[in-house]
Amino acid sequence: MKIAVEAACWLNGRGYGRHLRSLLRALLQEDRCNQYTLCFDYQPEPGTVPDGCEVRVAGAKVPAAIAASASGRRSLGDMCRLSRLLSDPQFDLILFPTVYSFVPVTGRATRLVMIHDVIAETFPQLTVPSPTARLFWNLKVAWARRQADAIVTVSEYSKRGILDRFHVPEDRVFLAGEAGDAAFRRLDMPELTPLLASLGLSKGQRFVVYVGGFSPHKNLDALVQAFARVQDENVRLILVGDYQREVFHSYYSTVRTLVDSKGLANRVTFAGFVPDEDLAVLLNLADVLVLPSLMEGFGLPAVEAAACGCPVIATTASPLPQLLPGAGLFVEPNEAELTRALSTVLGSAEMRQRMGAAGVEAAGRLTWAAAARQMLAIFETVQSRKNRV
Numbered sequence: 001m002k003i004a005v006e007a008a009c010w011l012n013g014r015g016y017g018r019h020l021r022s023l024l025r026a027l028l029q030e031d032r033c034n035q036y037t038l039c040f041d042y043q044p045e046p047g048t049v050p051d052g053c054e055v056r057v058a059g060a061k062v063p064a065a066i067a068a069s070a071s072g073r074r075s076l077g078d079m080c081r082l083s084r085l086l087s088d089p090q091f092d093l094i095l096f097p098t099v100y101s102f103v104p105v106t107g108r109a110t111r112l113v114m115i116h117d118v119i120a121e122t123f124p125q126l127t128v129p130s131p132t133a134r135l136f137w138n139l140k141v142a143w144a145r146r147q148a149d150a151i152v153t154v155s156e157y158s159k160r161g162i163l164d165r166f167h168v169p170e171d172r173v174f175l176a177g178e179a180g181d182a183a184f185r186r187l188d189m190p191e192l193t194p195l196l197a198s199l200g201l202s203k204g205q206r207f208v209v210y211v212g213g214f215s216p217h218k219n220l221d222a223l224v225q226a227f228a229r230v231q232d233e234n235v236r237l238i239l240v241g242d243y244q245r246e247v248f249h250s251y252y253s254t255v256r257t258l259v260d261s262k263g264l265a266n267r268v269t270f271a272g273f274v275p276d277e278d279l280a281v282l283l284n285l286a287d288v289l290v291l292p293s294l295m296e297g298f299g300l301p302a303v304e305a306a307a308c309g310c311p312v313i314a315t316t317a318s319p320l321p322q323l324l325p326g327a328g329l330f331v332e333p334n335e336a337e338l339t340r341a342l343s344t345v346l347g348s349a350e351m352r353q354r355m356g357a358a359g360v361e362a363a364g365r366l367t368w369a370a371a372a373r374q375m376l377a378i379f380e381t382v383q384s385r386k387n388r389v
Contacts, residue, residue: 117297306359326358
């Protein structure tokens with residue numbers, strides 16, 4: 001088959017972009033039969049696209065990775081350019097790796113649309129606050145569901161959410177998981193890198209870490225409130241995330257103000273973007289990673305932390321209790337539960353050691369090779385089903 005992969009989110013620094021880049025590399029390693037064409041809205045940077053696939057560029061004025069769904073800045077002209085590129089009749093199958101960059105297409109090609117979660121539908125005012133942008137988001141998702149021959153998601157938790165929220169037939173929703181990057185692994189003797197030292201960390205420093213975006217549904221205000229109750233004032237909180245280039249709706253300034261009002265400015269560090277090599281060291285050294293989100297479709301930062309042997313405190317509104325059994329505490333995402341969990345994990349070195357070992361084992365069962373094989377099976381199933389019609 002000739003497979004077109006809509007690659008508008010390739011530049012995205014959040015989970016969508018990481019997912020596409022990792023999945024494509026795994027598909028190219030596992031698949032010896034199909035031909036892949038990456039369809040970009042915008043010219044990718046040299047050296048960022050793996051060998052083994054064709055690249056086509058629509059020539060958008062603003063990349064979809066910047067024209068985020070929260071602001072609704074993506075122009076009709078740019079969407080039409082990408083739509084024409086994807087509607088080439090030579091393609092047998094089109095994969096949209098995220099609904100957020102979906103564009104309608106024409107032709108007979110099989111269409112697979114990935115819906116990673118139903119966060120925007122569950123918490124619309126937190127994720128798409130503009131009424132106009134919310135209207136366009138809802139129309140786009142409805143159009144994507146209507147055009148899709150199948151929907152693909154990343155966890156059983158998200159699959160249940162899609163079935164409940166959108167009322168689509170269960171045989172139209174498929175599962176292809178995720179995994180951490182190979183950079184995230186337990187290190188024998190992790191040492192502070194210059195970047196981590198520049199954050200004010202020192203050898204033996206105890207700290208809690210968060211990795212992710214600064215959207216309101218990430219619930220960082222509850223984490224800061226809970227951290228303020230940590231008795232040991234030598235424990236730090238490191239917030240990792242590129243808040244300066246956040247393209248989704250951000251409440252970074254709200255979180256910063258809360259940190260200051262709680263008198264935590266000397267204990268909470270806004271680290272910004274941290275490269276994977278440094279992040280892996282950070283996770284190896286951390287006492288615990290906290291993912292306090294109101295909802296997660298997968299929760300990749302927690303999986304990456306577990307792979308590094310870092311205990312996890314994460315929301316029950318996610319697949320993480322099933323993905324990482326024994327690797328941490330899974331709690332309701334509120335201040336009281338987060339406070340109790342922090343006190344429990346920070347107070348027991350034996351518990352942290354046990355959780356770390358369980359996390360390494362659990363994360364090791366999640367691989368991009370397995371995710372690619374799941375996706376290839378979906379390609380074959382959906383294409384065969386369509387050919388029979």
